[in-house]
Every structure is written in C-alpha cells, then in structure tokens.
Amino acid sequence: MGSLPVELDQCTAAPSLYPNRKPVPPAQRGIAAPCSTEQFKTKSYKHKPLAKRWHPYMSTESANRTGSSLKASMKHLANPNVISLGGGTPLSDFIPFDEVVIRPPSLENLKTDKKRNSTSVTTLHATKHDIADGTSIYDLSVALNYGQGYGSAQFMRWITEHTEIFHDPPYSDWQCSLTIGNTSAFDMCLRMLTEPGDCVLADKYTFSTAIETAQPLGISFVGIDMDREGMLPDSLGEVLENWDPAAHKNARKPSVLYAIPTGQNPTGTTQSLERRKEIYKVAQQHDLIILEDDPYYFLQMDPYTSSSADKSSDAEIRSSADFLKKLIPSYLSLDVDGRVIRMDSFSKVISPGARLGWVTAPAQLIERYKHHTDVSTQSPAGLSQLAVFKLVDEHWGHAGYAEWLMHLRSEYTKRRDVIISACERYLPRKIVSWEPTEAGMFQWLKVDWKQHPDAKTKSADVLEEEIWLESISTGALVGRGSWFRASVDVAHDEVFYRTTFAAAPLPKIEEAVKRFGETIEKVFEIGLVKIEES
C-alpha cells in the first residue's frame, strides 16, 4: 500500500466530506462529454517518473486506431452556446424512462447482523432533470443517452479516487477507463498487444474464459509452473531465458504476462507481496507488460486453521484502516515502470450483470483502449453506471464501500470455512487433496486418479470426464480442471476439479461436497477395495 492520499474513513458519502475532492465541471456533466483521469487525481503525481514508452509493443490493429470522429466532436459541446446538429443523440423526451429508484441494503443492518430482507429504508432516485435542478451531477438524461468509451466524468472521478486510495500507482501518467468487465478488457488488451501466432505467459492452470478469448485470435497461452503461492518466478524466468520459437510454432518471445494474483482462478492461490516483487523483477528483466486481472482483490481472507470454522476468523478487522492494512499490495501499486494494465471489476463485489469494471494503465495505453471502445462497445451501459454511481459515490462514499467490502470479506471467509470443513468431513483424503484458499471464490481439489481401478486402461482426461459426469448425476456440478489448462498442447497427467463456495447457500455447499465425496467413493470403488483404510 502506498501512502494514502486521504484517510479512507473520511471519504463518507457527502461529497463535501471528501478531502481534496475535485469538482466535475458542469460542461463535463452532459451527454457523452469528454473527461480525463488526470483532472480527478486528488494529489500531484508530477514528481513521480513517467511510464515507459510502449509504442513498439502495439499491434498493427491498435497502431492503426484513430478513434471515433463523432465522439471526438462532442468536445465542441462543452461550449453551452453551441447547438448540436452533430451526433444522432435522441432527445431525453424520446427515452421512455422518467424516473428510476434504487433501494440498496442498509450497511447498518449488515453490521448489526439484522435480517437482510428487512425493508430497506434508503432510496436512491434519478430523473431526467436532476442535473438541471441541481439535485445531482448525474441523471437519466445523461446516463440513458450515448457516452464516451471510458464512461461518464461523474463515475470516472470515483474510479480515480478509488484507485488512488487502494493502489496509489508509483508513476505519474497513469489513467483509467471504465470497461464492460474484465473479459472484454482482456479481449481488447490482447488485440492491442498481440498479433496472431503470439504466445502469452500465464499460470499453468488459469481462467478458462481467458484461454478461450485468446485462442481464436491465434494466441496460445504458455503455462508457468505454480506452487501454493501461484506462479513461480524462477520458472517464469527460465521460460523466457530459454525461449525457443521452434518449440512454440515459431512464436516470438512473449511480451505479455497474464496474472490473476489474488484468489487465482481456478487454483485459489494468492501471491504474497514477496512473490509479486519477484515476478515484477522478472517482468522488468524481460520487459513484459503485466495484465493484472484482479476481480477477487477484496475477497482476501485470513489463513484457514482447522479451528477457524468455529470462530469468526476476521474478528480483528474492526476498522477500514485494519482492512486496508490487510490487503496485499497489487501489482499496480508496485509498478514503478508503468508496465501493468490492471483490470478491476465490479462483478464479484457489486453485480456481474452490471457489466462494469475499469482498467488502470499508462496514458498511452488508455488512449489506445479508448479508441477501441469508441468504435466497438461504445460505452458501459448507462443504467449500470448510474446505479453503481448512486450507490458508491452519492450514497456510500469510499468509506461506505469499504464497509461493504469488509462485510463481503467476512461472509466469504465463513463460506470458505464451511467448504473446507465439508471437504475434511466428506472427501476421502487419500484420493482428494487440497490447500485451503485464502482469497476469492474457489477451492481447488486434486484427485489422485492413479488409484482409480481403471487407471491402467484409461487416461487422466477420460477419467476426469467420467468423474465429472457422475458427480453431476449425483447432483453436484463442479468445474473440470482440464478447462483451465494454459498450455493446451502439453500432455497433462493430473486430475483437478474447481469448486466454488460463492454460488450456493451454505447448507447446499455442504450437501454438494458430500455428493462429490460419494461420487469419488463410488467411482474409486472405495467401498470395495477400502483404499481409505488401507
């Protein structure tokens, strides 16, 4: 954590209480009004170094981007005397939503453990004339119309402040752009930084959708060995030092590292600060750009202890200052060179359906990103921006958002404890092994397939599928480890399953683990050969 520009506790909902908060100028509150991260930084970054120049890394596609003439012309509407006969933006009158009301849960109720389905008393309103009336700086007349690819100025301010509070990048020309989620952001980053035939470095097991996003573009993942802290810096260095194009269909040496440092998907591993520093050092030696995909950053937990299922394992977190201190610093916060593109998402902490996140990176890369969004996704959905803005800016403030995140941390810790305790109770230890996860949503299970009665006649992959289908028919859906293999061409000799403690109610998690345990016992014929007791 860098030195904080403000005390988080001070960033309460009322805008006047944000120390050093910068205003959103009236001309930037309008339809598709351009803005910049720079103007919303609450402190000066001028004494910090500029990011490295990455232009040689740009793909042909990205280098050719000139952006949208129509979006660029919106800047002329900052002058209130200019009448627009320019863009085909419909009048507010022709958008059939007069008012939207949003009811968030009460943080007070969450804290005092009251039933969450008690009637929420807070209502957040938006109409088409709040900006004109001076009751809000963001309303339906703007949110429901066209926007810039990087999102509205109103929301961009909150994003900039949040990034300062939690990551405080150690270089000067960082900027942000809203995204429609990390999957889309990753897709756009690949199109910016790679050409067909390139390789991208990643954990040996990594997010299946990322692999599936890259593969049709002609991009292969190269998996780097992992331990319980995720990617091994030495293995990463070794792969780069000994890069042999011939072994990779003539691919040039990779320049992009894809990392999920916290609560890694699917293995659940979290890189320690020391590990991150070592990997960053290798990235410096080989001049890599790091794509930091970090949707689970705020779902960090205390280590699991066998007794922790019975107690509240995060009892010592009492204040947002405690909470901040417990968070492992991100790659962005270590990024003295400006080589990290950090991808943040609201999917795991607010709503996946919002399709809302943001990237933080050097200005030169954010410019490329914006040029792409303006002619593809156009902008994140207005109702999503409005709903989350109303919640985290006007209602909660950064302090209230931190309270919500602390609540999530506590709830996910409980859920992790429940799944581990169920694993301990229901899974045959001689066949299934695991390391309790310390962040995110996933518990990774290793199955010793060689003990399977058919291990001599069937491959690991065939058995993996058989066990998976059997588990579904017993009523427990898990993820197949093979979906997550980074290097698809390399032979694999291991069987894993990814389980999540996020999706089901607690008693159902226990029941599903029990069913998975029964599946294993049945498939491995434990009742017959008594492997567990042998």
Add this chain to the structure above:
Amino acid sequence: MGSLPVELDQCTAAPSLYPNRKPVPPAQRGIAAPCSTEQFKTKSYKHKPLAKRWHPYMSTESANRTGSSLKASMKHLANPNVISLGGGTPLSDFIPFDEVVIRPPSLENLKTDKKRNSTSVTTLHATKHDIADGTSIYDLSVALNYGQGYGSAQFMRWITEHTEIFHDPPYSDWQCSLTIGNTSAFDMCLRMLTEPGDCVLADKYTFSTAIETAQPLGISFVGIDMDREGMLPDSLGEVLENWDPAAHKNARKPSVLYAIPTGQNPTGTTQSLERRKEIYKVAQQHDLIILEDDPYYFLQMDPYTSSSADKSSDAEIRSSADFLKKLIPSYLSLDVDGRVIRMDSFSKVISPGARLGWVTAPAQLIERYKHHTDVSTQSPAGLSQLAVFKLVDEHWGHAGYAEWLMHLRSEYTKRRDVIISACERYLPRKIVSWEPTEAGMFQWLKVDWKQHPDAKTKSADVLEEEIWLESISTGALVGRGSWFRASVDVAHDEVFYRTTFAAAPLPKIEEAVKRFGETIEKVFEIGLVKIEES
C-alpha cells in the same frame, strides 16, 4: 411485410393476451440459463427452406471459436436437484440492490397530447424474489448476475416475437441473439466474416463509426454510388463484376455488403422496396452476405411537401395496422436465402445508454456470434435487459410498443419538417442543396464549394474544414461529410455536411440552421459578391 402471425393489436401487455405465446420454462428463468430462439417462435417455419451454408465464409478467428466451457456447463443447472459448485456466480445476498423501480411515461398522455412531465402513474418494480414469489418471470436475482452472451430467455422471447411480427423471415432456421448495440455487433460480424486485407462494400457515404471500426482490422470500405434512394444496384453489380484485386491492394472479391437501408447515415436516403429487391438480386448473383444495419427502421416518415410543415403529415396513421403497412419491408423480410444478418438496436427508439440491440441471422451464424460474446462482452447489461423487458414485455406488450413507435414517427416527422422549413428559410439555395429526408435522424446538405472565393487555391477538404470550424464558432455543430467517405483512398471533389434534427429542441434547430446559413453567407462572401442574386 410477410403475413403476420398475429394481429399486432392483440399483443397487449398481459401475457395471456398474446395469441400463441410460448412459455419461458422455469428452468430457463435462472442465472445464465441457456435458451433458444427456436422455442419462442409462435408459428412453424418448417415448410420454409433452410438458409445457405456459410461455413466457407467464416474467418479463421471465427472458425476457431469453440465457445465458453463455463457458459456451456450452465445447462446442467436446468435440473433443480443439481447444486452448483461450478461457476463463480455470487449469491444474490452479495449484490447490493434490493429493489429497482422504473417509471415510464404514460402512452395515454402522449396520445392525448398532455404535458409529458405530468407525474407518471405507472411504476414497474423488480426485487430479488419476484421469480420465487411467482410475481414475475424475470427479477434482480437473475438480471444482476451473469448471463448468456445472447441474453436472458425472458427477453429473447420478446425479441423473437417482435422479429416475427415485423420481419417474418422467409426461411426456417433464423435465430436471434441480443447484442450490446449495432457498433459492437458490426465489429463482431467483421471479425466473423473478414480477414485483414479484405474489402467490404458500402454506400459511397456511410456511417463513420463503421468505417472506423473496420479500418484498424485492415478492412477497407469500397463505396458504391448512390442516388436519392441510396445505393445503386447497377453500380454494385459493376464493382463486383469488374473486381480487380490489383486496384484494391490485392484484396479478394468482397463477400460482405454493409447496408443502412432506412434513413441512411449520413445521407438520410431510404431504399424503396424495389431498390431493396434489386440489391438483393445482385447479392444473390455474387453470393454476398448483407449486413443490414437498421437502427432507424421505425423512424420512417411520409414524404415532405412544402406545405407539410404546417400540417400533421402523418394524420392518416390511426392504427398499428396502418403503421405496419407503411413500413418498407426490411432485407430480412425478403431474405429467402438466409444471407442477411440484420442488426436491430434500441438506441434510437428506447435508449442509447441501454447498450441493447439484437441480431437476426441463420442459426449457424448466430452460433458463431454467441461463441464470441461469451468470451468478450459476456452479456448485455442486466439492468438494461430488465428495464426494457419490464417496459416492452410486461407493461406495453407489442401493441403498446407499436404505439410508442407511432408516437416517435409523428414526433420525428415534425422535427424533419422544422429543419427543412428552416433550411428553406435560412440557407442560400444556390450554394446549399438538399433532398428532404424520409426516415431517420439526418438531413444531408450539399455545399457547392466551387463558388467559394478561394475555390481556385484551396481544396474541397480544406474548405470543408474551414466552413465547419467557422460554423462551430458561430454556435452550430454539424458533421463533416468527409468523416463519412467509404473509400478513403479515392479523391473526393464534393463538400457535404450532415445535420441532425434529433438532438436539439425545435427552436434551437431553427436557430442552428440560421447560424449555419450565416456561416455560409459569410464564408462565401455572399454579402459582397451577391452570388444568390446573380
């Protein structure tokens, strides 16, 4: 218009009143539940021919797409006995929006010309437990979580029915997928159907963002000559018959035609039914896929007559049956071969900020589209789907939506009449000429730049920019014709400006046209040389 499966007037809001409406099965109402267009068609298409096979047209990228393993695995959750330890979908409890209320305007008030800012009485509610309570088939627990790339089953049903009512495709295996708007859909279609170096056929002047979407992918537009009805079929045929790769940087003969048939952007031209049939015939001869970009379809107007500014020009439209009859049939409705990918958008008729639209195409192409969305955009935003679903399905029904569209038609007709009447009043006719538009949002103005005092020493492009900047400084922002040139390498000798009658209030439109007229008079030194009177 094909024969209608139902009378539009019968499709009122109460679902029970939709004749032949298909149910959304309970298993398809859940989080990211898969569904299919097929199941929501209200009549059989089996007697109609199958679409042509387009597999040879697929790009390498698209052919390599296998989709998302995680999204595919959601199908196992259709069995309510299966507990998910699969995807990292957060529980509803951890999504901090308990209720959303949406207030639409009253259609009654619109019809009776009451003030639209009178308090709206209708409220549309959504909570997290409407599905469980049986009060709705779609709620926040589903909309705010992950979704399939093609959107929710609930909304897909409405889209399917709408497509039947208005387009009734003449082949059997058509399907739909929701999109996040036509710009993203166009981007995805290009990535599906073209390789870098390819050419795409388009109107001589076409939507600038489409050009800017294609150009970084290495795709060039080839502009086809137009008249007042848009693209000329003979010119299209000629370009294809005489295709010379050498004249196009060795590009192979194009296989994709990009068309904006209604209220073309930027020229405002609308292709007649006859014109559409002729172009479709050329597409058949040369086996083209037609990308039908049709956001202005419902903004069709009656022809302008000089007296129409004083009367209600659509007085004869009294019923939705009249309205339907007046609509020029789409390419989709003529598509006996299944060679059209139709892109519909809610941006111009509901809300641009919703980032919501849909594509209709043969099943084989929709499958490719879905495989792409699942690993990039993931799904349209949930609040957008929910808000528009609540409005057009639960509240308006297809009949109410038609009333809203009739209202828009009438309002845009008034606005078109105002801008034309202002052009007649304020623009020097000997320098500026125009054809009154009959659909959409745009009025295209031609400026005879050769009459400019500096025409001998300055190029058309230089003068175009000078006039544009001068107009902005006079307080009127218009679009530059050069932004919209399809063939960027071809020399241009014309100056056009695109004006819209959509964005400004009526008196401001008149004022802006006046300012633009003053700009022309000033720049062309009309006061000095009296060109107008000469």
